[in-house]
Amino acid sequence: MSEILPSFPNSAFVQDIVILAKPALFNIYFAFASIPFGFPFAVVLALMKNSSSGLVSRIARVYIYAFRGSPLFIQFFMFYSLMLAFNLSHWKPMGIDHIVMHPLFIGPLVLVLNTSAYAAEILYGALRAVPHLELEAAKAIGMNRLQTFRSVVWPNMIRLAWPAYTNEVIFLFHATAIVYFTLPVINDEKDLMNKAGELFEKDYNVFLHFSVAALYFLVISLMIFFVAGLIQKRLNRHKVPTDRQSLSYKPTFLR
């Protein structure tokens, strides 16, 4: 390590930061591979829950309740063992082997199922909060349902749900810490918790390794807040600014 960082030859802290950079990418991967699938799925679930059809609404309700009401830790174990029991390891989609049971596949899969339930609840709340007068106005000028959705419901829903959704993304990112507690580690594909644990087992320096791992989580969380804040600003750009909206670290504590 001293070749890479000649100026800090003995700083264990800096060495840890370097060692844990690659594992951090795994956490980032798990979170950001889940969002592109989890978000659209959550929108569908929220619309289903809001549906006037009793059956559709009930299906979405049960799904959301089940996934919000049980630990992700158990969900990981359950889906992994389900896939093992049904011999999905022999399934080769598009002729590609060893993909279905790979943690880099199952990890995001379960995270998508989990986060979409939480996000759907947030989006559903926002959907119910869409201003009624705007909906009536859309009806009055003769918009059909699709037009109403596109120009009234959707923009309002996203804008209202955004702060809570940011919070959910942070929770999702933090949830990636338990992926490798439940799934097998292949080669040196380790995430922050794993690698910190491995380093800990070598020298029992719990304060150093776990602090650096925590620092990574903290810094990446801050970056997510920053980017989400910029998007939040853009979503509200039509609004008259009452007081300056800051991009400070303002975590919400509810999930």
Add this chain to the structure above:
Amino acid sequence: MLEALSLWISNHVSADAAMWFDYFTNGKHLAWYASVRFTLIAAFGGAALAVLFGLAGASARRSGFAPFRWLGWGYTTMVRGIPDVLIILFFPLAFEQGVEWLMAQQACSAAELASGVWPPCDGAQWYLSTTEYLIMACVSLGLVYGAFAANVVYGAMDAVPASQLEAAKAYGFTKRQIFMRFQVRQMWIYALPGLSNVWMLLLKATAFLSLLQIADIVLWAERLGAPNYFARAGMLHPDWRWRYYLVLFLFYILMTVLSEYFFKFLEKRASRGMRLNQGEATA
């Protein structure tokens, strides 16, 4: 008693039913059922400590003494920016090492202390049992969700009508009395919905107990579900882990349903005599 029941079932129902009855009441299964106590102890103990830490954190954040405010702010923000599982793993390890360090100062010679290996000598080994791990699990759950609760309580204290506090001041109560007798007493109704949410998070975090070497329901589910091809070890079965995890999945959902009913009841009780508009009681 179990044997008598099994015999009765085999005579009056069917041999098949008796076989399943025997399977579900064998020693391992009974141990599994009994291990629910760890989950419940961790949940209730953690919740009690979380409320305590929450009150302390919220009080610190509105203290007149700036370092306390910073401490309160630092506690709530730090914990919120770090995954719960990291703290739940870190705290027991750190605490154990802290105690071992203190023990080493007493038990080991100077040469051993300077050797740089850990632990320096056998006298400084602290062997932890399930009880100690369980206590530490409670404390770490309390620490993590105490930060969440602190935020809820902090918001709820603001929701107490200012006129009540002013009236208390006019009656000549001291600052401390106003805080303890009016603000803390009255904030509960505003804090309950938020605290219910924190409780749900804490309940779900009790699944992590197996990471602290506690033989909890998750660990037993894995042991019971593992394939058994050895006739003397009991019923032969392939990999049944998913069935056992499914049971846990349903167990936690059931706990959530029960908690929801309980908190609804609490809210109703706490808000008697109060006129709250719909949705006002959200912190």
